[in-house]
Amino acid sequence: MSPLHLLEIKNLTKHFGGLAAVDNISFQADEGEIIGIIGPNGAGKTTLFNLISGFLKPDSGTMKLRGENITGLEPHKIVNKGIARTFQVVRPFRHLPVIANVMVALRSPRGARKIEWLKTIERKAADLLEDVGLSEMMLEPAENMGHGTLKRLEMARALATEPDLLMLDEPFGGLNPLETDFLTKSLMRMHLDEPTRCILIVEHKLYALMKIVSRVVVLHQGEKIAEGTPEEIAQNDRVIEVYMGKGIQDA
Amino acid sequence: MVTTYIRRAYSSFVAHVFDIPARLLAFLLFLTLLFIPFAIQNTYYLRILILANVLAIFAVSWDFLVGRTGQISLGHAIFFGIGGYITALLSSSKFFGLPIFLTIPIAILAACIIALALGIPSLRVKGPYLALVTMSFPLILAALLKWYPLNHIFKGEFGIRGLPALVPRLDWMTIGQQRVGEYYVTLILLFAASVILYKIANSKIGLVFVSILDDELASKACGINVTKYKLMGFMISGLFGALAGCIQTHLLRFANPPMFALTLSFLPVIVTFLGGLGTIYGPIVGAYIYYILDSYVLRDWLPRFLKETVGVTLPPEFDFAKLLIFTLIVLILVIKLPRGIAKFTTDKLGDLEEARDLDERGPRIWKTYKKKEKTTSTGSEPTASS
DSSP: OOSSSSSSEEEEEEEETTEEEEEEEEEEETTOEEEEOOSSSSHHHHHHHHHHHTTTSEEEEEEEETTTTTTTHHHHHHHTEEEEHHHHHHHHTTTTTTHHHHHHTTSSHHHHHTTTOOOOOOHHHHHHHHTOGGGGTTTTTTGOHHHHHHHHHHHHHHTTTOEEEEEEEETTTOOOHHHHHHHHHHHHHHHHSSTOOOEEEEEEEEHHHHHHHHHEEEEEEEEEEEEEEEEHHHHHHHHHHHOOOOOGGOO | HHHHHHHHHHHIIIIIIIIHHHHHHHHHHHHHHHHHHHHOOOHHHHHHHHHHHHHHHHHHHHIIIIHHHOOOOOTTHHHHHHHHHHHHHHHOTTTTOOHHHHHHHHHHHHHHHHHHHHHHHHSSSHHHEEEEHHHHHHHHHHHHHHGGGGGGHHHHGGGGEEOSSSSSSOTOOOOOHHHHHHHHHHHHHHHHHHHHHHHHHHHHHHHHHHHHHHHHHHHHTTTOHHHHHHHHHHHHHHHHHHHHHHHHHHHHHHEEEGGGOOOHHHHHHHHHHHHTOOOHHHHHHHHHHHHIIIIIIIIIIHHHHIIIOOOOOTTTTHHHHHHHHHHHHHHHHHOTTOOHHHHHHHHHHHHHHHHHHHHOOOHHHHHHHHHHHHHHHHHHHSOOOO
16 A cells, blocks of 8 residues: 555645535545545535536645645546546537547547557547447437436546546436446446546445445545444434434424 | 558548538638639739738637636727837838838737736726726727837827838739739738637637636636736737738838728627627628628629619718728617527538437438328328327
8 A cells, every 4th residue: 555645635724605515524535535525405415516627726724636735726637647527507509519529538638648559539439439438329429418418428538538536526417327337337337447537426325336346435514524334324413413403303 | 651641531531520510611701701802813803802901800809808818908009009119110121120020929918918008907897897997998909009209119099100010022923913912911811810709709718708707706706817818808809900010010011190090999799790709700700791781782893783783883982881881780780680690500500410410320210200100191181290
């Protein structure tokens, strides 16, 4: 085990006006982990994601990737250091065909680095799309695609930069049970293929999430209230209180 | 050996050009442009087409910036004016007196660097704010040129005059022959500029430009250095904008402050919306339509027509009405054909091509379909559902 954590977050804080959206959060992520970040609405999960990916600048606290300070870097620099993300609301490039969406990510310095010799950018993009099961609609414009397809497309786009840390913002949101199942399976397969990659997942659908994660971080009103394996979290009184309300234990 | 090569080249040409209606149309348009000087004897009309070529280069550079990278610029005249003034200063016999084949490249590169310098601060703002910021640049520069302490250099409102011509008139040339030469020079430059911009726009870098146009945040999340690509787009566009300015300066043989005027910033907007935004070839069509409407139909044909048939002489105030007519035409076009005339035409041709493909591909399908129809219709009257 290397002494350095893949991602180390210390006392991260972000205020919006008087509201502390993320309040003094610290946690670590190591290689090969799948970590779920859960919490009720407004708990600060997406804000935390935006802080890690550089879309927001933290008020205080530090973030380190393999010991290297990445606090306050530009988003594209963070991506090129090895942290890729997807969005809660899909953001495809609507004017471009599906395959070109992935090719954009392959044009980034990190994405281009991973294109091996004698393998064109188109081949690489096609391979990535095959991995998420979109090879049949490669040449269709992205604006004709459905929501579930776009979610998968975003994942292929994030994977194009071959990140060490993949952050998925509500990947199951708006998917039907079949698509949820497909995504769960492809996440598991991805974990087997790239055992060192760490995956952070923000999710509401606990049922789908709990099956795949190895560790869960629970946020509530910007604070971290619990951390542990899915079994521990399910037993945690504070978590149950936050999710179900206080009266449930008395009843 | 040679004949087989020619035959093969011809067949590939037929396959590439004659099989695709849109390309055939483009090819025919190109041929028309190539042979226009033989059909038009009037030097005034030829002059209109020469200026249309210049405007087309300018508008294509604007279309590349706005239609392909999404950075709205309403001050594109700055590149036009800067290119024109730099080549004017360098080539004027009162200052440096350099030959124009040196001054034009220098002016273009200088405009490219100025585009970078202007882009770094202004690309921090987005959308309408960027449009306002860019709109202010040419106005500031025009004011600076008219500032009297600098009059001994820029000659104020009068401008720098007496510059070398784009196509020098040799002893044996008539003015018509000079115009023909100018026409071909501008046409070649237009062709080169639009092909280069089209190639860039459809290359892999062009993909990144379109991704920034579509969703800047998502481009950042893909690891794209958005600022770098935006500056690149700004510089490429400024380069070709300055080229148009240089050509016009040496065509008219003077550079004056109206080269920075607001009208010149809005002209590429009008022309691009006429032709089709983001298409690169649209503005060329748009520029020709604009100049034919403006200089031929409204200035020449309409007054003559009214005088001869109705007996009405148009008052000199008609020039203002001309602007009104133009605004009206553009308004109607934006509502009725938001994709522009050229884009609309190629889309229609694309549909045609698809239909023809279906026809060629599916005679068998057609036959079986018809057979089915027959068998169902033999017994009773065919219904809509069957």
